[in-house]
Amino acid sequence: MEHGSDRRAQNPELVAGPSSSNNMISRMALNDNKAGMEGLDKERINQIIFEASKDSKFFENEKKKEEQLELRIQEQQSKILKITQAQLRGAEREADKVLTLLENERNLSHTIVHVDMDAFYAAVEMRDDPSLQNKPMAVGGLGMLSTSNYLARRFGVRAAMPGFIGLKLCPDLVLVQPNFDKYTAVSKEIRQVLAQYDPNFCPMSLDEAYLDFTDHLKNRCESLPLSRMFVLQEKNTECDKTYGNKDVCLCDLNSVLRPALLCSSEFRDHGASDETLQAFLNSESSFRGFDVCSECNKIFPRYTCKVFGCSVEDAVLELRNRIEEKTHLTASAGIAPNTMLAKVCSDKNKPNGQYRIKPDKAEIMSFVLDLPIRKISGIGKVTEKLLGSIGVVTCRDLFTHRAMIFHLFSSTSFHHFMRISAGIGSTCVERDGERKSISTERTFSEISDPKLLLQKCRELCKNLSEDMKDEKTLGKTVTLKIKTVEFEVRTRSFTLPDFTNDEATLLKAAQMLLQTEITSELPRPLRLRLMGVRMSKLCSDQDSQVSVAEMFKKMDKKYQGDQILKAHPNPDFLSVQNTQSVLPKYHNICTDSDNDLCAEHCDNCDDNDEDESSIFSLPLDQTLSSEFVDHSCNKFEQESFDLNGRQKDSSSSGEVGILKFACKGSRASDGKVHVRRKGLANFLEKSQSETSETLNCEESHFGLQEN
DNA sequence: CCAAGAAGGACCC
């Protein structure tokens, strides 16, 4: 195995001067790890990109960033030189421990599907404007492209590329202004289909989502053939090519026609098995009388029906076909035991394809080992290069270099990398909770006149305030973001005493921040190309009170699948993951039936279960003012852990109340829940000030003195 | 001396 000392000599990049033009070419280079970009003339494309960029301010800034990255790599190298062999061996043992624990965590019982629409925005535009068919096109403006169609990708034109470079690469490129309202509407249609396979699916954006197919597949095995029969339009007919054809029914045949078919006695008569039904569907007479749409009175396009089998593959194929029927757009899908792998899989057979990794460790490993780390969601340009500099390119390398990674990266990153190397990912696709921030920003041609800058700021605050009112949300921390004409980004924030979405208040804070920046730049003018305003520390408009139940929910969210807890050296932490794959929900805390708290307050344990508004769902200050407070603090140990899993002393008086409160919710617990209690303490400490303020709690609520 | 806020970045779509 190779180590740091000889690495430097091997890696020419580390020897070359700072951001050599080679480095810059590769930094600016086309990112071709997107689907539809294989086998391009990269040399030529990169040259064009380089030429188009090299005299710009943007490029200068990129150069700066590249230099900083190289500096980081050098720091990394000198760190490596200091690591002894003994330390490496120790780290390897630590890593192996973590990997063993991760192995226990491996959960192959879920079937996760990642659905990803193919070139979504571009596909919608092409669908609605047949004149765009067979032309290279991209959605976006001269400034930036959102996505490109597959034809344009052949020229190297891709998302996140400025439009003017796209035009250089492909002079015939057609640019279409994005129409987000339309994409949102189409997305809604798609989600209607997705919801039928997993009502709790998790949309990641307009065009992609994770689904947990586990339950669907269970039911599917017992389902009737008819329930798996769907209408398909015949491909490659005139109708198919002319989506805009006014004479043909454009309705979703599975909404319009299928119910009628299912009602037909003839169909039911043949629905005993997949085979008899399919045979009937193939027969001449099957669709007689089903020619005209009852909704639009137009003639149906040529169609057939297909019975989809019970396997995962069939189920996902069915899902994709139904999306296509409904929207006339294609989707790709990845099927795997966890979200991380499913995501990679959905890219594998793009466009209009799917790929499955079976829930089998050997198969997972053979898929993962040679997978370049860059394919994994969350590993971008920088991490790729950082890891690349120590010889890590594939997921296998993550394993072989685990000792080095242990030393070079934070505990969080290390665990993350180890999970990747083992092909372990999240098996739950729960929707994200509430949003954490809301913002608006605008790029413009240079503004340096302070008056105009403040005017810009006013516009942004007005917009943001409106957005927040639409969302019925309040916020506390105002952040001003500016980007100078040199592309330097700065953020300045200010926390207000109260939650608000009031335009004037917002403006006052934002303008104050802006003014400070303008002043600090004097005597030079502050020359900006972008300004943005963000509000964070949000809470809902309705109730600025958060219930204890909400708190616990947040907890669950935060620690679900948390690798730190699970890999923590403290055996108490480990006990959780051995008993349950995810941390217990708050109502599972009360596993003890003879516990008084439990009997009183936990609707899950209480057999009578009459009390929907149990104490856990009351606003916090009410909860705390109940007698529940007083006898609740008897047990809490003073251990707590920071987010890196390091134990720390919690004797500071400010924490006491928080910690006490923390133990209340889990007082009913047995040894197992001990973990939970710590986790909760951890959470509450972390958000201490937020907690007492957000929840409008008087200090006295926390004011119980320690013993 | 320490935890929390602020600032800066990486990354995703």
Place this chain on the structure above:
DNA sequence: GGCCAGGGTCCTTCTAAG
């Protein structure tokens, strides 16, 4: 000849004040 978005999330590093 022109000249790189906007909406988020999460993580890390720095720092100032009690």
